Amino acid sequence: MARQAAVDRKPTQREELGIESRRKIIDAAGALMAERGFGGTSIAAVSKRSGLPSGSIYWHFDSKADLLAAAVEEGAQRWFDSLPRLDELPSDPVERVERVFETTAAALEERPQFLRLLLLIALERGDSDEVAFAAIQRVRALARERLNDIMRATLEPFDVPGRDELAAQFASLTLSIADGAFIAHHIEPDSTDIRGQFDMARRALIALARELLAEEDA
Amino acid sequence: MARQAAVDRKPTQREELGIESRRKIIDAAGALMAERGFGGTSIAAVSKRSGLPSGSIYWHFDSKADLLAAAVEEGAQRWFDSLPRLDELPSDPVERVERVFETTAAALEERPQFLRLLLLIALERGDSDEVAFAAIQRVRALARERLNDIMRATLEPFDVPGRDELAAQFASLTLSIADGAFIAHHIEPDSTDIRGQFDMARRALIALARELLAEEDA
């Protein structure tokens, strides 16, 4: 078993090699599982793709499920790192929403692998992937929180009743649209316009907010 | 070879027994593949769940992929049969939309198995499931067409420019929301309100349509 030292010392040359191997394995596993699912991905395939013998995979990870969990976690980290941080966003609420939708759609289009892995594992529901499923829930909770913040900021100028609740609903709906659009893109790649769907959703939600505000005024 | 074309004569007792076996196998396979994916479902498991020996499975189907395709097709048939036919829908456009959203959400909640199978297979993209993937595309094309009709009917009173195009976009978005809400329900069953999301989407889209109409008038 690969005991990762919690100690703070420089890794030896050998240990660095180990870290590199670990990375190669995770990358290969993540890619393959995103393509074929957990059950459809064999350790032999990961070994082939990563270039390391299967024995080495089991030196770094205790089991196939463990490897899946690591791949999900690692992917989540990279995904979050690729999103703009809140303080990098424009302060104007409308611009802010636009920027978030824009960057999220871009991330979906450019690095679809991780999202596919997420959805696949979430739907597969085998027996041995509880750790991975927990990681998925964590990822989504984080994403939802971020969307929530943005929606709240956006609805600020609209003085509608139950504004925070409304923001949460907007966030949930947006998350669903992201997942749905991604899947549509997968099944009908030619006729699916991810950005178009996001755009329309944004316009519709704002229209709804305006309408609610007008009702309130009346 | 299995399935001989459905000749038009009464099936003998023997043949009826065969039909029953076929049904049992498809049911078992559909349920298992929806749980564990194609790769994660073994013929042995289907044999156990259906109660028929694996040899019998190979009498009815040429291969595992063939069985998957049949399960998808069969599920699609049942799914469509469970939806209300167009002529059963109310003629008032608003009521009609409401009814469609209502019945679709109900179908998602009550018989989630088939949709899970659909999404799972669509995301898995192995090598051997082209037939199944084609079936999935057919199913979605039909669903989209139906949604299209409804959206067109709904937008009829709104005399916005590019109305048909708009209806198509509304249909696509709704399909995405259906998929996305279903997935959300899978990952966070407790905090996901499928009907709530549908409801909000409906209201937002109508608000958008109204706004577009108002812009036009101005």
Add this chain to the structure above:
Amino acid sequence: MARQAAVDRKPTQREELGIESRRKIIDAAGALMAERGFGGTSIAAVSKRSGLPSGSIYWHFDSKADLLAAAVEEGAQRWFDSLPRLDELPSDPVERVERVFETTAAALEERPQFLRLLLLIALERGDSDEVAFAAIQRVRALARERLNDIMRATLEPFDVPGRDELAAQFASLTLSIADGAFIAHHIEPDSTDIRGQFDMARRALIALARELLAEEDA
């Protein structure tokens, strides 16, 4: 899994082939495990020795431990069948003891495989062989019972106190000598005289019985 039909019908030609395969596998496994122990015997080795592919082994048996249990049970059956039945023994007690010692020693010398398997498994004490261990205990209980009967019959003419208790102790000791002599024969085959040990044990026990009787008389 090989469902053995409890039904009383003639086995088909195919089923007979299956029974033959099962026998081949058990024979190979019994021989190998007696040579190398349970842990040291691989399914691949059993496959090679039996001439059947490993998949077939798992059609007939659920696991390696299951196979071991079957081999022990089968060996026990054959072993017992090879021993003379009580009613075949001479009625004269001394002759009877002699005959039993004689036939048991002969069985040990001629078919040592099963006893080796028994002792090996008994000493190995892994985790997965509870069924086999239970079988071993059953075998020994039977053997002890048989020896007990004989010892009781033998001590009948000696009117010593606690005769039955004494017979049981004689039986236990004889069982131990059988095991011990067998092991000695294994480690030092050239200098070990199994029959000689049995002979001496018999004489010593009879001498002891006589002495006890004499003490009683005094």
Add this chain to the structure above:
Amino acid sequence: MARQAAVDRKPTQREELGIESRRKIIDAAGALMAERGFGGTSIAAVSKRSGLPSGSIYWHFDSKADLLAAAVEEGAQRWFDSLPRLDELPSDPVERVERVFETTAAALEERPQFLRLLLLIALERGDSDEVAFAAIQRVRALARERLNDIMRATLEPFDVPGRDELAAQFASLTLSIADGAFIAHHIEPDSTDIRGQFDMARRALIALARELLAEEDA
């Protein structure tokens, strides 16, 4: 290569650490092999039990078989050290036999591990354990010799013909009873009385000696 010959100088701190590691490894290996046999004991298990990485095991020993041999040899040494030396035994022959039986039975009961290892390896007869088997034969030869001495001393007062030959047979039988009783204790721990068996064997042998003497007199 490992073990350099024990040069006569104080071991450095480093070397002492090495000796300690060696001891830990041997202890772990001995215990595990006594439980699961040679084939059933993995280097990984020895590593875990001893707390030293598998690489270190291979620094101290050339191979797994080498480690087994060392464990057997080491166990034999300790076993012999635990037995009373001849000059510590009482001079009265009867007392002497009693003491020997007593101490041997005690050793069997208190430190059964080594004997189990011995018997297990003796029965297993793999390919790679010739060194260990030779060690076992040496151990038994020593044990037999010791028993021989004692039996000869014990039979001294009995002036029977072929006394030395008889002593050797008594020794062999006693050894067998030791092994057999130990095994019985293993299989039926609750109903086996090791000391009782030894006691009865002792009485029976003495009775036989007396009888032979009486015959001679007659």
Add this chain to the structure above:
DNA sequence: TATGAATGAGCATTCATTCAT
């Protein structure tokens, strides 16, 4: 139609062993 049996490739995992540091 149905099924018991077989088959060999493939599965996840562990093995004994090596080696650079």
Add this chain to the structure above:
DNA sequence: CATGAATGAATGCTCATTCAT
């Protein structure tokens, strides 16, 4: 001396598939 990492063969077992009856 010690150890983290690697390696590829072997492990027990399951797989999709075939086939005689």
